[in-house]
Amino acid sequence: MNAASTNTELLEVLAGQASNQSNLRQEALRVFRQLGLPNNKTEEYKYTPITRVLQKELQLSNLFVTDGSTPAEEKWIIPVQDTYRVVLLNGYFVTDKSFLPSNVTVKPMLQAAEKLHGHIGRYADFKTDAFAAWNTAVWSDGLYLEIPEGIKLDKPLIIYYLHDSTKGQVKSVSRNMLIAGAGSEATIIEKWQSFGNNPVISNTLSEIVLHENAQVNHLVIQHDGLTHIQYLFNQFWQHTKSCLNSHVFTLEGAFIRNNTRVCLDGEHCESHLYGLYLLHNSTLADNHTVVDHRKPNSNSNELYKGILEDQAKGVFNGKIFVRPDAQKTNAFQSNRNILLSDKATINTKPQLEIWADDVKCSHGCTTGQLDEEAIFYLRSRGINHETARAMVLYAFASEVLETITDTSLRTYIDNLVSERLHKNF
Amino acid sequence: MLSIKNLSAQIDGKQILNGINLEVKAGEVHAIMGPNGSGKSTLASVLAGREEFEVTGGEVEYLGKNLLELEPDERAREGVFLAFQYPVEIPGVSTINFMKTAVNQVREHRGQDPLDAVSFLGLMKEKMKLVEIDQSLLNRSLNEGFSGGEKKRNEIFQMAMLEPKLAILDETDSGLDIDALKIVANGVNKLRSKNNAIIVVTHYQRLLNYIVPDFVHVLYKGKIVKSGGKELALELEAKGYDWIKSEAEVV
Known part of the structure; x- marks a missing residue:
């Protein structure tokens, strides 16, 4: 067949x-x-x-x-x-x-x-x-x-x-x-x-x-x-x-x-898109996002962050459209990734299509390894390697966690993230 | 307390330290001076355990232990402290949480119980006064958006919290105006005691007006080429490094 x-x-x-x-x-x-x-x-x-x-x-x-x-x-x-x-x-x-x-x-x-x-x-x-x-x-x-x-x-x-x-x-x-x-x-x-x-x-x-x-x-x-x-x-x-x-x-x-x-x-809309993907084993997670500005005077802000280990695969594709009518649009997008293993991969692609002329738009994506300089700084104060690593990773994730307004919900998700990152501080 | 014998080190195949010898006893303050590129910061980094540097020869004994065998965090828990020339910004980690973790891991190593929130806050308030640092700064992400002076004060605050036996101050004066310099130096002086030792790495004599050293060593091309008392620093300030260089070349 x-x-x-x-x-x-x-x-x-x-x-x-x-x-x-x-x-x-x-x-x-x-x-x-x-x-x-x-x-x-x-x-x-x-x-x-x-x-x-x-x-x-x-x-x-x-x-x-x-x-x-x-x-x-x-x-x-x-x-x-x-x-x-x-x-x-x-x-x-x-x-x-x-x-x-x-x-x-x-x-x-x-x-x-x-x-x-x-x-x-x-x-x-x-x-x-x-x-x-x-x-x-x-x-x-x-x-x-x-x-x-x-x-x-x-x-x-x-x-x-x-x-x-x-x-x-x-x-x-x-x-x-x-x-x-x-x-x-x-x-x-x-x-x-x-x-x-x-x-x-x-x-x-x-x-x-x-x-x-x-x-x-x-x-x-x-x-x-x-x-x-x-x-x-x-x-x-x-x-x-x-x-x-x-x-x-x-x-x-x-x-x-x-x-x-x-x-x-509609006009004067606010859209905030946040994503956090912590992937391990052989999980594949693909986030495709589209922010389509059709009317003037609206703001959108997108922040997706990922930490990938083992053989995990991540995909991020973020499209922003600003249509001809959507003057005075502010549209921002950022995707940041940390790869913790040589076998983990991320494919990230921002796509901006802007047809209006009076707009503020930006996008950026970064992919890197764990910040060894930060780890060394923490260790030089007596913090062991495992804790230092968890601290740096948790700090990376917390930028997204902090955007959850409901306290009980934030605690629940924070606990899931902390457990994954072996947070012990 | 610290005994460095014939220490050599390289980075990326480039030899930086070429046989350093230095003895530091409890209660002493040693200043390491020298022109740019002489290896001052490398020496500080090697003592703190920065992994990019490869030790190619010699030995370092610290309180009877082989310092070079210890991990950077083990050195810190044993009482070695490095005040960074360029303190690292870590968004998302507050200085308070970071210090609480560090202090308690050090205490655990010393066989002490961890500090509860109240005692920790008490200790922190006491040490904050030493370097005139505001709590609002410590609630913020570690060094993120801090001015040069705030970063250096934060380094000395951390030193005060951890009560090291051997503190290495790497160009702590760089980027400081005279008022900030005085505050930082004042903080260091309050931490001086007969039980601890301080190594001050600096390019200029200026800092040594405020942190008065017992010994001054001049580093050039990875070696200590001259040692003396505090007056050596004044001589260097007046005459520059050229005479040291020519003296060293002759030898």
């Missing part, structure tokens, strides 16, 4: 038997087949051989659909105080495990979808990325959340994506739509937890709309097992004077592709 026919076969397995054939799903399926799975000539997946990994890991006969029993709570609850939560099990909304605020509209996406014609797929482009097309064609369920005008969520909302692969491989495709009404405020966290030794392939796509003056803190925490192959696409859409803080923390997983895209479709 040659590779091409394997690819097609794999694609058809992923496409599955789409039961609910809305026009959008049919269109997306057509696009999915037309684009095909990415190969080594696909620019956007140049360093991220996702098709090869899926071919290797996905045994087409052994797919498992959940029997509906949720793993015990203590195995997946994260120690963050006072939160709301939504639980999705293998891509399906679990109503009886979810705690939700009463002043917002929350529904399983499957129920909400009927009334969302014209909204789903309106923000997240599925025509250029096969995995976005795949999601749009075959998503099973997800979360629909609408925060009414002026409502401020008093606690963070955590979306737990649980995957139970104890009895077979899991293919999980979920779709969310989050609408932050005018002047509303919310903190939303996405967290994945897999159970079982069989591979999990997940594809999660969220369309997140911030209406005028809305403020959204959005945090992604990827700290899952080495069986998890993950595609994640978060499309943020900002209206006038809205403010977005997006965080992506990647600590563990087999193979991770994140698309984080922000469209600033």
Whole structure:
């Protein structure tokens, strides 16, 4: 069997038997087949051989659909105080495990979808990325959340994506739509937890709309097992004077592709994109970001930092578009990496496309080894090598950690990072 | 306390130290002077254990131990302190947290209990006065955005906190105006005692007006070519280094 026919076969397995054939799903399926799975000539997946990994890991006969029993709570609850939560099990909304605020509209996406014609797929482009097309064609369920005008969520909302692969491989495709009404405020966290030794392939796509003056803190925490192959696409859409803080923390997983895209479709918007990836073993994590300035007078600031050891691979691709109308834009981007081993690699690429003339934009990326001069300085004060190393690395990471405003959440993530870096001071 | 015998060292294949001999006893202050490129800072670096330098010969005995066999952090825990010519900026690490870690690792080495937060703060306040350093500076990231004077004061503050037996001050006067110089020198003088020794590496005599040495050594081409009392420094200030160079060439 040659590779091409394997690819097609794999694609058809992923496409599955789409039961609910809305026009959008049919269109997306057509696009999915037309684009095909990415190969080594696909620019956007140049360093991220996702098709090869899926071919290797996905045994087409052994797919498992959940029997509906949720793993015990203590195995997946994260120690963050006072939160709301939504639980999705293998891509399906679990109503009886979810705690939700009463002043917002929350529904399983499957129920909400009927009334969302014209909204789903309106923000997240599925025509250029096969995995976005795949999601749009075959998503099973997800979360629909609408925060009414002026409502401020008093606690963070955590979306737990649980995957139970104890009895077979899991293919999980979920779709969310989050609408932050005018002047509303919310903190939303996405967290994945897999159970079982069989591979999990997940594809999660969220369309997140911030209406005028809305403020959204959005945090992604990827700290899952080495069986998890993950595609994640978060499309943020900002209206006038809205403010977005997006965080992506990647600590563990087999193979991770994140698309984080922000469209600033209003004036006086603020977007802050922060990422921290601490990769070890043979984890691959790819962050593709797009910041699209469409209107004047907005600010965006992006900071992604990575520490890579063992044979880990990192990819960062940051695009900034400043369209002709987007005068007086300030857009900054920075990607900084530390490689701790000779076998770890990072491919980083900033891409700026600026069509307006009165703008301030900058980008920069650095990749280096541990700062030996700093280590020597700390050691010359009596601090042992291990502690000195942890201190320098933690200091590098803390620039991102400090941007988390919620104390309990920051403590939780700080602890994960500290443990990874063997912080003992 | 410190006995250097015929010490040679190189970096990247280039010989910098060519047989240094030096004896330092407790209670003494030694000044190492010399023209640019004579090996002054290399000597300081080798004593502190900087790994880029390769020791090619000779020995260094410190309190009965072979100093050259110890890791840089072991040397520090044994009481060796280097005040850097160019203190390193480390964003994200506050001086306070860094010092707390250092002090407690040194205490652990000495078999002492770690200081709790209150005792540490008390010790810190006491030592801050010595170098007239403000706590707000110490809450900030280590040396990040500090002025030249602030960095050097921070070095002496760290010295005060760690109470070394042997302190090596590498060009601590460089980049300091006269007021900052006095403050730094004053801090060092308060730390002088009959139990510790100080090696002052400097290019100019100026600092030695304030930190008065017991001995002055002139380093040239990696060797000590002349030693004397504090008056030697004044002579060098008046006459420059040329006469030393010609004397050394003759020998």
